[in-house]
Amino acid sequence: MNKKYPNELKVWKGMEVKDAIQEFSKAGFCARGLGEAHYVWKKMLEDKECVKILSAAGALVPGGMRNVFTTAIKTKLIDVLVLTTGSILDHDLIEAFGVRHEQGEVNVNDVELAKKNINRIYDVYLPNQGYILLEKKLREIFPKLPQEELSPSQFLYELGKNVEDKDSILRVCAEMKVPIFDAGITDSITGFHTWMYSQDHKLKLNPQLDIRDFLELVWKRKRYGLIILGGGLPKHFVAGMMQVTGNSLNYAIQITMSRPEYGGVSGAPLREAKSWKKVAADALTADVVCDATIAFPLLVASLL
Amino acid sequence: MNKKYPNELKVWKGMEVKDAIQEFSKAGFCARGLGEAHYVWKKMLEDKECVKILSAAGALVPGGMRNVFTTAIKTKLIDVLVLTTGSILDHDLIEAFGVRHEQGEVNVNDVELAKKNINRIYDVYLPNQGYILLEKKLREIFPKLPQEELSPSQFLYELGKNVEDKDSILRVCAEMKVPIFDAGITDSITGFHTWMYSQDHKLKLNPQLDIRDFLELVWKRKRYGLIILGGGLPKHFVAGMMQVTGNSLNYAIQITMSRPEYGGVSGAPLREAKSWKKVAADALTADVVCDATIAFPLLVASLL
Amino acid sequence: MNKKYPNELKVWKGMEVKDAIQEFSKAGFCARGLGEAHYVWKKMLEDKECVKILSAAGALVPGGMRNVFTTAIKTKLIDVLVLTTGSILDHDLIEAFGVRHEQGEVNVNDVELAKKNINRIYDVYLPNQGYILLEKKLREIFPKLPQEELSPSQFLYELGKNVEDKDSILRVCAEMKVPIFDAGITDSITGFHTWMYSQDHKLKLNPQLDIRDFLELVWKRKRYGLIILGGGLPKHFVAGMMQVTGNSLNYAIQITMSRPEYGGVSGAPLREAKSWKKVAADALTADVVCDATIAFPLLVASLL
């Protein structure tokens, strides 16, 4: 990208999100990263050989991102979803089964909330009833799934087909044939109930098999793009799969509030991954330091 | 504000910034704060008795916010500007005098940049020539100013009238009669050159006099709204003036990436200021954890 | 803990780490959290019914924490280790097999590092040779392990017994009978090579089985203490196991630089977990906002 002059950034009445994001690419600091992310994602969309992977960590469904995910999937902004633990899985299913997350307060007495069976996620409340319903509904669905050993991606595809709620991320992924990988599914309530069910049924979940399924995907494609929301295990998983297969990401966008100084994978800027060859030396990259609840909807809206 | 359901947040093609900000108010986490900031600022605009103060710390001109400031001032989104040090002052004047900030790189050899006389501010470059020009032009303007002891707000008004660049924040403030307070002006290059000039001229700058001028403003008005960009001294100054006069802010919006755990004023959430009565118990407030280069243009665009 | 006066905090010549930590408990801000963490961990050690779990995310071995881990394990400051992915696993084995992490630079050309086969983790370098050696040595050890389906904790115990390096975390854990749980082991290079090996051998790794093994541990004990380094999946795993068994943590210490505002589990303060009943209403807790490479060695040194 060519040098730009921050003083040329403008705002105006009736400005569209797409314009704002493009203006940001003239700015400095965090706005610039967001503008560059738009550019990198657009280049990814133009590259017909590129598989576009979205990795997501964190409680993004409670944060309000459900429709942003399904919109991005339906409009083919992404081809593959990589999750961590149950952060998105459990919350999407709870919503699908009818219990809604709602706005709450941060500065609250958590022991009092506990007495009311309300679980808090920063400023969002989730009635604990949601977990009781999750168990009940999963137990109804499990018998309909293939009674055999499944990888998380196979399992989540089969599960998605059995979710009725049309706004469910799992269902939309199943419909759009967007695979969902989740190497950390063991650490989720869905993972727990699947294990419980597998004690006396043939349905088994084996997270190791997502290596097999993900490698198959890697080998079928030539170019790779990754949009990272929040870092964590799913970022590491995709990057690690690049490392073990000798491939590199050709495009990468990272949206995170984590910082690099304590050496964690979530906050490591994308250029660090170039030393590992997980990101190609000539890859187009954008580091966005902004909460995903702000940056992700703006990016998706700007690319529709 | 009433309880909302994060899952109702939507994105669509052709979405305007105004719509996005309003959708954010349904979300959780950082997006919600941004949506609430829009609401609080709108209420401030509807309250005809309220003086709307914008306090700004940090290198927001290099960050590309110059047009956002002047647009907000021209459209009367704010009535008063409170600056810290020379962060905005020096950079606005340097641009006004013809040296532009430009996009640079973060991961660069700073000693090499120094050899090329390029000053770096994160990912923005400022040719050191800008400071040489700043001194030269200020020395041309100083004789045109009143040769007497001035408060920073008087000084900056007089200075603004003598700036030719129509895009200058100082000039637009002078034209719109928006006073600029700067209790920390001593810590700026403009402050330094003013002191040098005052050694053998009657023009003197006395930062203490901004107390007088700011109190006059406080006493004339009944209700107070503050939009805080980045925290720091200007946030503290406005809040401190409330404290010593027994007044309280009726509206407050804080946009910062600082965090509260180390006890600094920049990261302290607005509710902390309620214990000090600097913010009224029933004030409308919004805490936005997001870089101002993203949040400020979105808010201004959404309110035009 | 009783109210204290920050002005009573003192420093002196020859001060021991133990004294410093205790002085911190009189302070405010981040120091106070560190002082309280010492107090909570000490109470945990005095409670003979309490199982002391350490969960660790992040590249703590490259960060220099290897001896701190083994010292804490050998002196029984902890009973159980819960890891995420391969962050500690892979790095511990690489060191055990003879390739050392070394201090590097942050502001470096990562593409040049890649050409020299040096992987960077913030300011630490790891020769890529470490990963080649890791594969080679694991292939030598795998035939010595039980050729059957193993949980990660069983697998890591067996692996630890076969590590020669006396300074290895895995070996010390095996010797001290400190189980290592790792529900996200699939996302590690060790996990990958185990999967490769399992293609034509009977040794299989099934992360879901760590649910079984961890539940067994939970059911055997009555009281639970957790020290969290960095948050992430291992924090969530332990808390989730409390949730599904209807238990609660009686003691909890969290050491992290993550912040709560974006709704991630890593940055959520411990009181949030009280709303979920994952942490008991009357639990002793301490939230430490400090990098684990500073806080963890100070805490361990103060408790020896």
Add this chain to the structure above:
Amino acid sequence: MNKKYPNELKVWKGMEVKDAIQEFSKAGFCARGLGEAHYVWKKMLEDKECVKILSAAGALVPGGMRNVFTTAIKTKLIDVLVLTTGSILDHDLIEAFGVRHEQGEVNVNDVELAKKNINRIYDVYLPNQGYILLEKKLREIFPKLPQEELSPSQFLYELGKNVEDKDSILRVCAEMKVPIFDAGITDSITGFHTWMYSQDHKLKLNPQLDIRDFLELVWKRKRYGLIILGGGLPKHFVAGMMQVTGNSLNYAIQITMSRPEYGGVSGAPLREAKSWKKVAADALTADVVCDATIAFPLLVASLL
């Protein structure tokens, strides 16, 4: 400094703070910065031509750092103090006049605190009575001060001589002839009351005169060392004085939790200041990402 191996970092029973800090210099991530800060400060102490300046922003007295400051001043670890606003000034005087900061809670109802006249600073409470006492005592002291125009450094020296409390930072500075600069004193309660008093007395405070006094200090010395706590205006002031006099810092240590991505001076790493020549190309520097309430006492204790 030579390359080191993080795995050589050790902890032991009875470890002194000095040992811990030196072990940290072998680590990676944030611990390494703290170890390097010890090394740089030690080199500064060995350099007899170097003036050692400590700049401090933030509420470090409520945070419990009062004795750490006075110990560092009495043992000549620093020669000059540069403050911002009233953060340290007002709080030191309030303690000197008999009102103590005390440990409080973060998750509290701030409106209820306001009713009890308790001001909150994160997890520290300050009875509002402290401010009433501050006004009363200052009014008693003002007539004893020279009735003329004073720079902040002259004013604070005279004020310090009139403080009875032997633990006062202001008094210890006066006794040790350690000048205190405060270009932002206008933004403090002490600054406000001085202005009020000056309305009908000859005592006047002119912050611009700290430029004169600081330049005198710069011209008398050849080499400069700066320890920065928290960034902000005082960091910028010292660096700015270097810029305008064509000097550079030969040693610099920065202790802050601010991050660089939003372009603020507080979070900018020291190498950025090399592009400005505010820090010499060959300066010894250390960036510490840690709250000052942890890092500052450890550093001072390690250097006694």
